[in-house]
Amino acid sequence: MIAITIIVPIYNQAKYLKKCLDSLIIQEPKNIEFLLINDGSTDNSLSIMKEYAIKDHRFRIYSQENKGVVAARQKGLDIAKGQWISWVDPDDWIEPDTFNVILSKINNTNSDIVRFGGNIYDYNSEKFILKESIGINALLSKEAIERWGLYDSYIYMEAGLHLLCIRNDFIKRNNIRFSNSRIGEDYCFTFLCYIMSSSITYMQDKLYNYVRYDNSLINKKTDENSNYINNIDCAYNYLLNNNLLEKKQLFWNEYLINAAGACFLYIPQKSHKYRNIINKLKRFFRSRNSWNEFKKRSALRTNTYIYEFYERLFSIRTVGLHGKAKHTIISILGIQIKIRKENNNGSITI
Helix, strand or coil: CCCEEEEEEECCCHHHHHHHHHHHHCCCCCCEEEEEEEECCCCCHHHHHHHHHHHCCCEEEEEECCCCHHHHHHHHHHHCCCCEEEECCCCCEECCCHHHHHHHHHCCCCCCEEEEEEEEEECCCCEEEEEECCCCCEEEEHHHHHHHCCCCCCCCCCCCHHHEEEEHHHHHHCCCCCCCCCCCCCHHHHHHHHHHCCEEEEEEEEEEEEEECCCCHHHCCCHHHHHHHHHHHHHHHHHHHCCCCCCCHHHHHHHHHHHHHHHHHHCCCCCCCHHHHHHHHHCCCCCHHHHHHHHHHHHHHHHHHHHHHHHHHEEEEEEEECCEEEEEEEEECCEEEEEEECCCCCCEEC
16 A cells, blocks of 8 residues: 655656656655656656656656646646655655655654645755744644634644645545646645644654745746736635635635735736736725735735844844843844843853
8 A cells, every 4th residue: 555645746857857856766665656747848857757667666657738737736636546645846855764754753643734844945056045844843633723823823834735745535535626826836725735634743854855946936026926816716715615714714814815915925016917916806805994904914014024124233132031031132233242141140241
């Protein structure tokens, strides 16, 4: 029986593919499969896939006409044989012990989702620019998820499909599918998985290496990103069709505000599609007051960034526990000075 299916959607990635597949082929577990979805590649990608499939029977190739990454991921999900599903993008790579670590966790949990950490690698500088860990090893129950909501806890963080391992039967049972969006296509999918799950297990282990490129759509403001709103349509229609809008109102409100903010982030204001996006967004807010609340929170978010910038230039703050000051940190032009008062003799240490 296959424990985990790892889905890799591939379209014209011959330049990076070998590094990705090299990180897969060295994984030790024999009860996993690597499902390579060839999305109509016209370069040497398919030949590379076949090369690895000959070396290792765990590689399985499925070819289709070019339909985009959403269709490729969905096809992989439809034909996956594993009890659990994970995803790897063809220009990223994973750590050598990734699936040993994940298997040890899923064999001892009743959760629907296992969430782990990862690193962000900048392609141009050839350096890691962020090493992300969830910060905790924990099990969050359905009650905890509903009590805290998505954005006031460790639950949501970022969409991060590549940082998840999800039960296959859970996805099928709840009929969760990918949205038809060219950017952030996993945003709705992961949101629905989170809010429908009975519990989520978190791991501190940093197992996935995500490569960031300057030419990524998510790093640009462009008209092409206007279909990001499809992520909102996807979530709304799912909740509506399953009579869950009222029951999941807390989650929906938070998701809507954050997804709507992302629409403005990725679409240029001078674009002729910008006004159309605003009009579409307004229909999701039930009243004028809720729309004004969204605008207020968006402005607050922008002001928060400005505040944080100035705080880095100059600030004075006291750090301590239970109201007792331990030390003072003074920031001047980005330089931090820590001052600590010794309790026994009143001396000051810098």
